[in-house]
Amino acid sequence: MKRLFAVLISIMLLVPFVASAVEYDPSNVHLDGTLPIVADNTEMEPMTIIFAQDPLCKVEPSEMKSLKMLAEDTGVKINFVGIPKANFTEQVNLMLASRQLPDVFWGNIDYSVVTQYMNQEIFLPTEELIDKYCPIISSVINSNPEYAALTTYPDGHRYGFPTIVESYGLVLTQGPFLINKTWLDKVGKDVPTTLDEFKDVLIAFRDAGDLNGNNEADEIPYAVNFVDSNAYATNNSLFCLMSCFGETATYGDWYPYTKIGEDGKVKFSVLSDAFKDALNFYHDLYKENLLDLDGFSGDGKYQYKLQQNEAIIGAFATWAPSNDIPVKDVYDQYVALPRLVGPKGKMGSANNRSEVQQPSGFLITTACKYPEIAAAIANYMCIPNITPQINYGVIEDLFTVDENGMLHYRTDDEGRIILPEGYETFAEVRANNTPAKNVIILSKYFENVVDYAWDAVDLLQFQRINGKEEVLAEGNPTPPVIMTVEEQAIYSQLKPQIENVVKSFMVSSVLEGNAEQNWGSFEQQLKDAGLDQMLETIQAAYDRYLETYNAYDKIIN
Amino acid sequence: MQIRVKKKLKRPASDRVFDAVNILLMILIGLVIAYPLYFVLMASVTDPRIVNTGKLILFPPEFYTGGYVKTFEYSPLWTGYLNSIFYTVAGTALSIVITLFTAYALSREDMFGHNFFTLLFSFTMFFSGGLIPSYILVQNLHIYNTFWVMILPSAVNIMNLIVCRTFFQNSIPKELLEAASIDGCGDFRYFFSIMLPLSSTIIAVLTLFYGAAKWNSYFDALIYLIDSKKMPLQIVLRNLLLIGQSTDMVDDAQSMAERQRQAEQLKYCIIVVSAAPMLIVYPFLQKYFAKGVMIGSLKG
Numbered sequence: 001m002k003r004l005f006a007v008l009i010s011i012m013l014l015v016p017f018v019a020s021a022v023e024y025d026p027s028n029v030h031l032d033g034t035l036p037i038v039a040d041n042t043e044m045e046p047m048t049i050i051f052a053q054d055p056l057c058k059v060e061p062s063e064m065k066s067l068k069m070l071a072e073d074t075g076v077k078i079n080f081v082g083i084p085k086a087n088f089t090e091q092v093n094l095m096l097a098s099r100q101l102p103d104v105f106w107g108n109i110d111y112s113v114v115t116q117y118m119n120q121e122i123f124l125p126t127e128e129l130i131d132k133y134c135p136i137i138s139s140v141i142n143s144n145p146e147y148a149a150l151t152t153y154p155d156g157h158r159y160g161f162p163t164i165v166e167s168y169g170l171v172l173t174q175g176p177f178l179i180n181k182t183w184l185d186k187v188g189k190d191v192p193t194t195l196d197e198f199k200d201v202l203i204a205f206r207d208a209g210d211l212n213g214n215n216e217a218d219e220i221p222y223a224v225n226f227v228d229s230n231a232y233a234t235n236n237s238l239f240c241l242m243s244c245f246g247e248t249a250t251y252g253d254w255y256p257y258t259k260i261g262e263d264g265k266v267k268f269s270v271l272s273d274a275f276k277d278a279l280n281f282y283h284d285l286y287k288e289n290l291l292d293l294d295g296f297s298g299d300g301k302y303q304y305k306l307q308q309n310e311a312i313i314g315a316f317a318t319w320a321p322s323n324d325i326p327v328k329d330v331y332d333q334y335v336a337l338p339r340l341v342g343p344k345g346k347m348g349s350a351n352n353r354s355e356v357q358q359p360s361g362f363l364i365t366t367a368c369k370y371p372e373i374a375a376a377i378a379n380y381m382c383i384p385n386i387t388p389q390i391n392y393g394v395i396e397d398l399f400t401v402d403e404n405g406m407l408h409y410r411t412d413d414e415g416r417i418i419l420p421e422g423y424e425t426f427a428e429v430r431a432n433n434t435p436a437k438n439v440i441i442l443s444k445y446f447e448n449v450v451d452y453a454w455d456a457v458d459l460l461q462f463q464r465i466n467g468k469e470e471v472l473a474e475g476n477p478t479p480p481v482i483m484t485v486e487e488q489a490i491y492s493q494l495k496p497q498i499e500n501v502v503k504s505f506m507v508s509s510v511l512e513g514n515a516e517q518n519w520g521s522f523e524q525q526l527k528d529a530g531l532d533q534m535l536e537t538i539q540a541a542y543d544r545y546l547e548t549y550n551a552y553d554k555i556i557n
Numbered sequence: 558m559q560i561r562v563k564k565k566l567k568r569p570a571s572d573r574v575f576d577a578v579n580i581l582l583m584i585l586i587g588l589v590i591a592y593p594l595y596f597v598l599m600a601s602v603t604d605p606r607i608v609n610t611g612k613l614i615l616f617p618p619e620f621y622t623g624g625y626v627k628t629f630e631y632s633p634l635w636t637g638y639l640n641s642i643f644y645t646v647a648g649t650a651l652s653i654v655i656t657l658f659t660a661y662a663l664s665r666e667d668m669f670g671h672n673f674f675t676l677l678f679s680f681t682m683f684f685s686g687g688l689i690p691s692y693i694l695v696q697n698l699h700i701y702n703t704f705w706v707m708i709l710p711s712a713v714n715i716m717n718l719i720v721c722r723t724f725f726q727n728s729i730p731k732e733l734l735e736a737a738s739i740d741g742c743g744d745f746r747y748f749f750s751i752m753l754p755l756s757s758t759i760i761a762v763l764t765l766f767y768g769a770a771k772w773n774s775y776f777d778a779l780i781y782l783i784d785s786k787k788m789p790l791q792i793v794l795r796n797l798l799l800i801g802q803s804t805d806m807v808d809d810a811q812s813m814a815e816r817q818r819q820a821e822q823l824k825y826c827i828i829v830v831s832a833a834p835m836l837i838v839y840p841f842l843q844k845y846f847a848k849g850v851m852i853g854s855l856k857g
Contacts, residue, residue, distance in 0.1 A: 053785065055796045058632070084788070086796040087779050094692045094780060304609035 029373065031133050036075030037376045045369055046077040048102035050092075053082030054431035065394040066434035073386075074377055076370075082435075096122060101367040104374055107163075107437025111359050111482050114159050118485075124364040124371055125157035133372055134379035137161055140440055145552040146479065149545045151359040154484045160360030161378040165391075166443040167453060168460060171353050173471050174250075175234035175319035176462030178334040180311055183211045191335065195244050195281070195342040198315075202290040205314040212310040222285065223292035223302040223316040226507050235302075237317035238278055238506070239349065244342020245281075247274030248349030248471075254480040255352050255538055256495075257502060264546065266478060266539045268531060270502055271523065274344070276515045279506065283513035296507055306330075322416075322458055339467025348467050350475030359482065361438035382440040388450040391441065393433035396420075399450075407450040417454050426455065478538065481545040487537045494537075497529040601625070601825035609821065628826040636786055637793035638831075640704075641772060644789055648708040648771040653763050655713055657756070660721035661748050675722075682715045688780070695781055706781040707789070711774065717766050724759045725752065765842055772835065790831050797827055 028039050038044060053061065061067060061080035071078050081102065083091050088108055095101060096117055114123055130138045141147050141162065151162045179201070184191060187204040205211065205221040212219060225235035239251050249257055249269035261267040269275075285291050292302055292313070303324060305312045311330045315337070318324050325331040340347040362378045364371050381390045388407055392398055397420045399407040410418045423429045430436055446452045452460070460468075483491060505522045509515040568576075600608045601624055603617035612618075628634060663671050663678075685691075691710070700706045729752060737747050775791035782788060788796075797820055 055633075081783060082785075083783050084785055084792075084796060086799045087782075087792070090779055091783070094689065098689050098693050098696075100693070100696055304606055307606050308610075 031372055031376050033135055033376075033379065035073055035380065037373060037380065038075040038077075041075055041077045044077045046079040047104065047368070047370060047374065048079045048081060049104045049106050050081045050083060050095075050102045051106040051435040051437070052085040052088040052108040053435070054085055054427075056425075056428045056431035057082070059432055064433055064435075065397065066390055069389065069394055070377070070381070074380055076373060076377060101365040103365065103368040103370075105160075105363040105365065107358070107361050107435050109360065109363055111153075112488055114360050114363070115153060115482065115485050115488065118153060118155055118157075118159075121366050123159045123360075124366050124368060126160060126364060126375065127158040129364075129371060129375035130158060130161070133375040134161065134382075136379055136382045137440065140164065140382075140442065142552065143556060145549045145556060146354060147356055148552040149548040150354055150356045150479060150481070152548050153359070153482055154541075154544060158359075160363035161375075161382075161438055162356055162440070163358040163361035163438050164356050164440045164442075166355045166441055167456060168443055168446075169355070169468070169472055170456055170460055170463070171355070172351055172477075173348060173463055173466075173468050173475075174237075174240050174351065175317055176321055176459060177237060177240055177315070177317040177337045177347070177466050178321060178462065179315045179337050180205075180211075180313070180333050181335045182311070182333040183208070183314055186211055191338065193338055193341065195241070195340050195347075198337075198340055199285065199290075202285065202314065203288060206288070206290055211314075212312065214310050218312055219314065220292045220302075220305070220312055221290045221314040223305070223313045224282075224295045225302060226295050226510065227297065227503065234317050234319045238282060240317060241281070241340070241342070241347050242274055242278040243345050243349050243471075244340060244347050245274035245277040246344035247272040248345075248475060249275070250349055250351050250477065253352045255478045256499065258352065258478045258535070258538060260476045260478055260542070266535050266542055268526075268535060271526070276519060277343075279509040279515040280513065282510045283515070286510055287513070291510075296511070320455070320459065321462065322455065336462035336465035338465060339470065346467065346470070348471040350471055350477040352477045352480065354479050356480075358437065378438060381438055384445055384449045387439040387441055387445075390434055391436055391439040393429050397429055397433060404448065406448055409451050409454040411454055415454060415457060478542065479545060481538075481541040483537070483541045487541055490537050491534060494530040494534040498526060498531055498534060501525045501529050597825055597828055601829045605821040605824075608825070624822050624826040627822055628830055631823060631827075633785065633788070633793045633796075634790070634827065634830065637788055637790035640787060641790040644704070644707045644774075645768055645771040647704075648711070649764055649767045651708055652712050652714070652717075652767045652771075653760060656718050656721050656763060656767075657753075657760070658748075659713065660718055660725055661752060663718075663722045664725035665744070675719075678715050678718060692780065701781055702783045702787070704787060707771075707774070707777055711771075711777060714767070714770065717763060721759055721763065724756070728758075729755055761842075769835075794827055794831050797823055 028043075030037055030039070051061075057064070061082040064080070067078075067080055085108070092105065092109065092113075096113070099122070101122065117123060130141070141151055147162070147164060151158055153159055179191065181191070183205055184201065187201075187208045189201050189204055190197075192198040192201050202221040205219065208219075210217070210219070224237055226238070228235065236251055239249050242249055247269050248259065250259070251257060255266075257268055257270045258266050259269050282291070292305075294302060302313060302316065303318075306316075306318070306324045307326055309327055309330070311333050321334065322331065325334070337347075362374075362381070364374045368374055381387060385405065385407060388399070389395060395401060395407065398409060398417070400410055401407055412418055417426055419426065419429060423432070441450075501522070505515075505518065505525075509518065596613070599615075599617055600613060602620055602622070603613050604619075604621045605624070607613055607618065662668055663675055665671065686694075695701050695706055695710065700709060733751060734747065737751060742750070773791060775789065775795065778787075778789050778792045779795075782792075
């Protein structure tokens with residue numbers, strides 16, 4: 001009796017580990033890229049795909065338009081399950097820990113989770129599936145050494161299928177740095193081209209009195225947020241101007257403050273004279289009352305100052321100007337700064353990002369019954385004119401199709417999108433249509449497949465005036481390399497300490513101007529916080545990346 | 558007879574100084590505690606742009622109803638309300654029934670093993686299996702993602718059970734039981750005809766404790782519910798407050814800025830709307846709370 005019990009328990013424990021791939025009839029299933037993937041799905045068991053449902057989504061997963069299109073086109077019987085995004089992490093962690101797995105996780109699983117469960121046979125390695133059943137994905141990854149290296153995990157396998165969104169390098173440099181043209185005209189100055197001219201303009205703004213005509217002394221010449229950083233590390237434009245002093249640095253992204261030096265070693269770029277000079281420059285600005293005092297308290301108040309009915313800020317950097325400045329009259333007053341020239345360099349630096357958004361946007365688990373069909377579905381989502389529909393929304397909601405088959409956004413005269421009935425924001429349309437992950441959009445698609453993202457057109461324009469192309473050509477950022485679990489543990493412990501040291505030094509130096517005197521103690525504090533160990537950890541991950549990169553480079557060239 | 562008017566005794570000077578300082582301090586502390594609540598109320602009728610630049614201190618410059626309009630249109634709020642009310646009512650009813658029965662059984666000293674069971678239940682107050690075994694259990698019972706998962710696993714709170722049992726042991730004299738059994742009263746009849754009618758206090762206390770816990774519960778929903786149609790109010794509120802704080806690096810910042818604005822508009826109004834029921838009900842039940850706290854305590 002006891003033996004029987006023990007045997008039963010061991011069988012129950014083993015069941016989830018048995019890869020349960022099911023046999024299917026080859027004439028029924030097309031795995032060569034033609035559609036539908038499954039011609040007759042009555043014999044199929046449904047695949048369960050779990051994704052994170054946006055809070056703005058008001059419809060059942062099976063009613064989401066992009067998902068309906070997917071199910072129709074591929075012919076696969078899919079059971080879509082949408083877990084509310086706020087509960088997603090906890091529930092997925094429980095599922096992974098207790099082995100109650102669906103067939104596929106679609107999106108929102110960070111590579112750190114994948115590396116954690118890498119050795120536990122939860123996720124299916126996909127490099128063979130990509131080579132055999134995903135012609136589009138494999139051609140993109142294998143023809144670009146950076147993409148190939150960033151989608152390879154430390155154990156040499158690939159897991160899931162990547163999300164790659166090329167957008168002319170939109171996210172690879174900082175957001176637009178803008179200045180108020182109307183105010184410039186009022187004080188009789190031109191748009192500055194050097195750092196000294198920039199400072200003169202700010203002084204003119206300060207002395208000009210009531211520039212926005214509301215009879216309140218609320219004008220702020222230059223707003224910088226020293227404590228927090230919003231998306232893509234833009235509000236803290238100190239790092240944008242630091243490059244004027246000879247060294248570039250980024251903040252707020254992967255591996256902040258690091259970059260790759262000439263010798264292939266990871267450098268900590270704020271340990272440089274350029275940072276010291278930048279701090280002194282900002283201290284001068286502070287002494288002259290040119291800075292926004294709210295920028296030291298870190299609750300992003302200047303986001304709300306931008307939303308007011310009059311222009312309050314003279315110069316600032318932000319990621320999404322058309323969104324951050326909803327009042328059109330205020331928005332029209334701003335123009336982008338040209339690439340300011342400083343004593344030892346020009347402004348702007350490249351972000352530590354890549355256009356590979358996620359190495360595993362579509363994750364197949366070992367409990368998947370039809371891994372080949374899942375791979376074919378992943379490939380379907382990357383078909384050039386399907387991918388924008390999976391990323392944003394179906395044609396009938398957002399696009400018009402011209403005679404060449406190119407998709408155009410329905411925009412009004414000012415370039416803002418016309419939303420379909422019943423929706424108030426673009427984010428809402430997207431949330432109700434699709435989980436929006438696992439797509440491959442290449443820059444060459446913008447010529448004949450789909451328009452450039454309508455809400456990033458002005459963003460890109462501003463960035464280009466700021467000097468984007470030159471910055472990208474000169475920059476050598478740290479790519480978002482994948483770390484092993486041990487490396488992640490060390491890194492996640494050291495990073496906040498080191499960030500705090502840099503931040504507090506930055507704030508106190510700007511306020512008090514003693515960067516030179518305290519430099520020695522700054523270096524010592526960084527050492528004590530474990531800087532060398534952190535750089536070593538990043539170096540190890542980067543070396544691994546470089547190996548794969550060079551291997552693919554040799555094959556391609 | 559002459560009525561002598563007694564002169565009120567004057568308190569000594571030191572006492573009066575103490576009174577003055579004391580009253581001043583208490584007023585200050587009261588203001589400090591009350592101001593945030595007042596601020597939330599005022600912020601809900603103020604344009605979020607004014608609130609967020611820190612200009613709102615006492616009164617909004619102008620009355621802004623947009624927040625409430627948006628809130629009343631936000632349908633997940635109303636499903637959340639209905640769900641919370643349903644879970645609270647059903648959950649409290651079930652919990653009270655189970656607790657009363659169990660406490661009665663444990664309070665009868667002639668029940669076989671009543672000490673053992675009491676110890677067993679108390680053991681679970683200190684040790685539990687953890688989150689993952691609970692999750693697996695819920696999956697295996699097939700109550701995952703159903704409304705039962707909000708009611709069953711948390712049906713009995715051992716603390717309340719012990720309070721109830723102590724009440725039965727102390728407030729209802731054993732002589733009643735002896736007298737009743739002489740007349741031929743069985744155990745069940747004793748419970749329904751004699752104990753229950755005398756237990757109105759403890760039932761009120763249990764309603765309050767369980768009701769408050771169920772209304773505020775959100776962890777069970779977080780872990781075990783998937784359908785947004787089944788989410789209680791607390792989860793809806795949490796989701797809304799989290800919209801503006803997405804740390805998902807992959808989300809494009811465009812939609813983040815838009816969402817943050819929407820979330821700001823709704824934030825204070827939703828807080829007011831979800832806290833309102835509890836705030837309204839509490840003062841009326843305050844006296845039961847005060848009485849209830851002492852019920853499970855000393856004999857006599």
